[in-house]
Amino acid sequence: MGIHRGYQARPVEWVAEKFIFAVSLSAILMVLLIFLFVAREALPVFFGGTNTALIQPVIPTAEMDKHSPAELRRYLELTPGEFQKMDKETLKALMDVKIEALNEVPEQFRTDADAHINTTDWRYLVLPHQWTGYDKPEYIWQPVGQIKKFNIIPLFVGTLKVTMIGLLFAVPLAVGAAIYVSQLARPRVRELAKPVIEMLSGIPSVVTGFFALIVMASVLQGIFHYDTRLNAFVAGIALGIAVIPVIFSIAEDALTSVPRTYTQAALALGASRWQTAWQIVLPAALPGVFAATVLGFGRAIGETMIVLMVCSASVMSWSIFDSARSITTTIAAEMAEAVNGGPHYRILFMLGALLFAATFVSNMVGEVVIYRFKQKLEGKK
Amino acid sequence: MNTITPPEYLPEPAHATRRFRSEKFDFWSFCFSGLTGLATLFIVGILAVILLNILYNGWGGFSWHFVSTIPKKDFFDIKTTGVLPMIVGTAFRVIVMTIFVIPVGVITAIYLTEYAPNSSIITRIIRAAVNNLAGVPSIVFGLFGLGFFINFVGKNLDKLLLNTDAVWGQPALIWASLTLAVMTLPVVIVATEESLKAIPPGLREASLALGATKLETILRIVLPQALPGIMTGGILAVSRAAGEVAPILFTGVAYYMASLPSHLSDQFMDLGYHVFVLSTQSPNIEQTRSLLYATVMTLLLLTFALNLVAILIRARVRKKLRALG
Numbered sequence: 001m002g003i004h005r006g007y008q009a010r011p012v013e014w015v016a017e018k019f020i021f022a023v024s025l026s027a028i029l030m031v032l033l034i035f036l037f038v039a040r041e042a043l044p045v046f047f048g049g050t051n052t053a054l055i056q057p058v059i060p061t062a063e064m065d066k067h068s069p070a071e072l073r074r075y076l077e078l079t080p081g082e083f084q085k086m087d088k089e090t091l092k093a094l095m096d097v098k099i100e101a102l103n104e105v106p107e108q109f110r111t112d113a114d115a116h117i118n119t120t121d122w123r124y125l126v127l128p129h130q131w132t133g134y135d136k137p138e139y140i141w142q143p144v145g146q147i148k149k150f151n152i153i154p155l156f157v158g159t160l161k162v163t164m165i166g167l168l169f170a171v172p173l174a175v176g177a178a179i180y181v182s183q184l185a186r187p188r189v190r191e192l193a194k195p196v197i198e199m200l201s202g203i204p205s206v207v208t209g210f211f212a213l214i215v216m217a218s219v220l221q222g223i224f225h226y227d228t229r230l231n232a233f234v235a236g237i238a239l240g241i242a243v244i245p246v247i248f249s250i251a252e253d254a255l256t257s258v259p260r261t262y263t264q265a266a267l268a269l270g271a272s273r274w275q276t277a278w279q280i281v282l283p284a285a286l287p288g289v290f291a292a293t294v295l296g297f298g299r300a301i302g303e304t305m306i307v308l309m310v311c312s313a314s315v316m317s318w319s320i321f322d323s324a325r326s327i328t329t330t331i332a333a334e335m336a337e338a339v340n341g342g343p344h345y346r347i348l349f350m351l352g353a354l355l356f357a358a359t360f361v362s363n364m365v366g367e368v369v370i371y372r373f374k375q376k377l378e379g380k381k
Numbered sequence: 382m383n384t385i386t387p388p389e390y391l392p393e394p395a396h397a398t399r400r401f402r403s404e405k406f407d408f409w410s411f412c413f414s415g416l417t418g419l420a421t422l423f424i425v426g427i428l429a430v431i432l433l434n435i436l437y438n439g440w441g442g443f444s445w446h447f448v449s450t451i452p453k454k455d456f457f458d459i460k461t462t463g464v465l466p467m468i469v470g471t472a473f474r475v476i477v478m479t480i481f482v483i484p485v486g487v488i489t490a491i492y493l494t495e496y497a498p499n500s501s502i503i504t505r506i507i508r509a510a511v512n513n514l515a516g517v518p519s520i521v522f523g524l525f526g527l528g529f530f531i532n533f534v535g536k537n538l539d540k541l542l543l544n545t546d547a548v549w550g551q552p553a554l555i556w557a558s559l560t561l562a563v564m565t566l567p568v569v570i571v572a573t574e575e576s577l578k579a580i581p582p583g584l585r586e587a588s589l590a591l592g593a594t595k596l597e598t599i600l601r602i603v604l605p606q607a608l609p610g611i612m613t614g615g616i617l618a619v620s621r622a623a624g625e626v627a628p629i630l631f632t633g634v635a636y637y638m639a640s641l642p643s644h645l646s647d648q649f650m651d652l653g654y655h656v657f658v659l660s661t662q663s664p665n666i667e668q669t670r671s672l673l674y675a676t677v678m679t680l681l682l683l684t685f686a687l688n689l690v691a692i693l694i695r696a697r698v699r700k701k702l703r704a705l706g
Contacts, residue, residue, distance in 0.1 A: 016596050017496060024492035026485050027510040027570070030563050031517075037528040038521060176420030184414050185421075193421055195692050200428050202688035203681070204624020206653045210660050210677055211431050214670075241431075244424055274413035295516065302518020304627035305653075309661055328520045328627070335527070335631050352524040356517060363516035367509065 035356065042350035050120040050343040052148050058102055061095045106146070114147045120343050125152055139316045141325070143334060143344050150347050154316040158232070158324035162307055163300045165236025165320055166243060170300075171293055173240075174247035178289075182255040183263075183277040194252070201245035209309035212238035217310065224321075232324035235310040239300050247296040254288020254370070255281060257377060287373035291366040298362035302355060304328040327351050432681075439678030442671035448679060454637060456655075457663060459672045464679055469641050470554075470649030471683070474629070475619050477558035477645070478565065483615055485562075486569025493570070494577040495599055515567035519627040526560030526632035548646050555645040557633030564628055565618035572617060572695070576610015577603065579702040613694045620687035624680065626653040652680045 044050050059067060059075055067075070073083040076094050086094075105115070114132050117124065128137035131149065142149040181193050217234045226233070258281050266276040282289070311323040331348050338344040442459070450463025489507070497504040536550035549555075580603055588598040604611075626634075635648040636658065642649040656676055663669045 010594060013594050013596050020488050020492045020496060023485055024489040024497075024507055027489060027507055027514055027566060030566065031510045031513055033529055034517065034521065034525045034563075037533065038524050041524075041528045041532075173420045173424055176417040177424050180414070180417035180421045184417060193425065195696065196425050196428065197421075199685075199688065199692065200424065202620060202685060203428075203431065204626075204653055204684055206624065206626045206656050207435070207677055207681055208431075210656055210673070211434065213660055214666075214673070215434060241427055244427075248424070272407055272410045274407075274410040278413060298516050302516075302520065304518070304520040305657065309657060328518060331520050331524065332627060332630055335524075340532075349524060349528065352521050356521045359516050359518055359521075360513060363513050364509075366516075367512050 038353045042353045045346045045350045052119045052343045155327050159326040161232045161324050162236045166239030166300045169240035170243045174244045175251050178248050178251035182252050197248050205305045208242050209306040212310050226321040230311045231321050233320045235307045238306045243296040243300045246299050247292045250292035251289050254285040258284045287369050291369040294362050295366040298359045302359050304332050308332050439674035442675030457669050466650045467652040467655045471652045474558045475622050478561040482562040482565050487573050490570045490573035511567045522564045522628040523631050530556040552633045553646040554633050554649050557629040560628045560632050561622040565622050568618040569614040572614025573611050576607040576698050580606045609694050610698050613691045616687050616691040620684045624684045
């Protein structure tokens with residue numbers, strides 16, 4: 001006899017609990033899958049599996065057996081899975097096609113030094129290179145044409161430029177509003193202002209982008225009198241509008257969670273409202289405000305449609321009144337024309353993986369900072 | 382007001398009786414409150430300008446004819462164009478998404494609030510994963526949809542079903558919906574969790590004390606109480622997904638379709654993507670301006686109406702939560 005425990009006592013309960021637990025793991029599974037499958041498509045770039053050199057040493061079909069399978073696979077640009085499935089006849093046919101393609105390279109590239117290099121090599125991805133026709137080494141992203149240039153530095157600069165302008169615009173406004181709403185405003189104003197600002201996050205980014213493109217670009221040009229109507233500055237401000245609600249709600253939450261006793265003590269000692277807010281509450285909530293900024297950065301760096309609509313030319317320039325192309329924009333604009341499985345496709349996935357890593361880190365930092373902050377306020381539980 | 386009368390022998394300072402610290406005009410206090418107040422006002426102003434601008438310019442081109450017409454190939458012509466296929470496409474993908482995301486999100490939230498041991502490693506990892514999922518850029522979800530759903534699941538499904546043509550291994554409505562479901566999972570989880578926490582523990586204890594099992598308590602007591610919160614989560618997810626364009630770019634959206642989507646493996650037209658197409662590829666931006674504004678207004682009305690409902694329900698849930706302490 002005895003008392004039954006676990007699944008013997010209540011089998012249905014037991015099964016339900018295990019089921020609920022299993023489903024709740026799906027969030028972890030999804031993060032892993034995202035990482036796995038974005039990285040999977042990008043892996044060949046990391047291990048030199050892509051080759052974009054126009055002119056390569058030709059392997060005659062008859063000499064096929066002299067080369068190792070790994071060499072052949074790389075020569076034919078096949079994935080291991082594809083290579084395994086092919087019999088010898090198919091491989092031979094592919095080799096003929098390859099030779100034909102190599103013979104078809106236009107005459108002008110025969111003497112071009114750039115035609116011999118693999119532009120997906122790390123050297124050409126991150127370092128400046130003096131391309132034929134240029135007088136000094138340059139960073140160029142130009143994935144179309146015979147010689148495809150995949151330097152990712154202009155994209156990084158573009159992303160940083162737009163993100164920084166966005167944050168410089170959004171952080172002071174959002175934090176200021178958070179201080180006002182959480183500390184200084186009358187309850188009635190507060191009840192009204194908070195949901196209204198949160199409503200800003202309900203505007204789809206494509207609508208913000210549209211507004212920046214049609215209205216804001218002209219207005220800002222009228223105020224600042226710069227030459228290019230659509231530039232990184234307009235995109236940055238629009239991006240700022242999109243991240244304001246994110247930064248505001250996290251900062252407001254952090255400021256509100258500072259214990260009432262702090263404020264009351266300060267007021268009782270004779271501090272004015274703003275002294276309390278500025279010298280007591282804000283320093284206490286500083287980690288939370290910092291986390292809000294970091295999370296806002298993560299959101300801004302990943303925003304796609306706004307930058308895509310407002311500016312898209314990839315120029316290597318630090319000037320905020322030049323155009324800029326961010327990483328997200330590049331992926332969105334070029335994926336459709338990239339050949340599935342080709343070097344361009346792989347590099348776009350690599351950019352996606354880098355972006356994922358960057359936001360992953362900024363999210364983690366933000367979360368950890370907020371977690372510690374809350375622990376500290378609760379007296380290190 | 383109680384004021385302390387100063388002793389006779391001290392000379393009385395001017396206005397001494399009225400000078401409380403907080404009432405005195407303080408320059409810095411004024412500046413500080415003014416600046417932060419202005420920041421708040423500025424943000425509210427931006428929102429108002431965007432909304433009013435779109436409503437003012439969009440009203441002219443908006444009509445029943447506009448929302449109920451299937452456009453011909455050239456959708457830049459104001460007289461014959463319409464947005465019916467885009468509305469249907471957006472609604473279709475969002476509904477399919479909801480079917481997937483609500484059960485998974487709600488069950489995860491139930492685990493986190495009702496079952497999970499609070500300090501265990503696995504709970505913290507789940508929470509970290511949910512937070513991370515919320516921060517993944519939308520374009521990365523698009524890449525994920527392409528790399529996982531289309532190139533992996535879809536292609537293998539085609540092989541399994543012995544399809545000679547790509548049926549599932551190409552951009553399709555179901556893949557766009559699933560991608561969006563992954564993206565909006567955190568929204569549903571967080572909203573549901575919030576509403577579950579707002580239910581007084583006494584209710585659960587009473588139910589358990591009367592002999593109900595944990596599962597019965599959850600199904601009969603907790604979930605019905607949490608329904609508004611779950612609805613909020615669903616609505617917020619829908620409104621977020623309806624406006625997102627980046628994740629569907631490579632997973633199912635089409636530039637033009639002659640007919641409405643009818644099958645899960647169809648491609649579809651989408652309202653947000655249509656806004657993007659109209660505003661970046663218009664042959665003459667001045668002529669198509671009213672058309673563009675009307676389309677944006679349709680999208681905005683759709684997402685905003687949903688958002689407003691969600692915010693109202695959420696405010697009620699929060700009030701309840703605050704009352705509990």
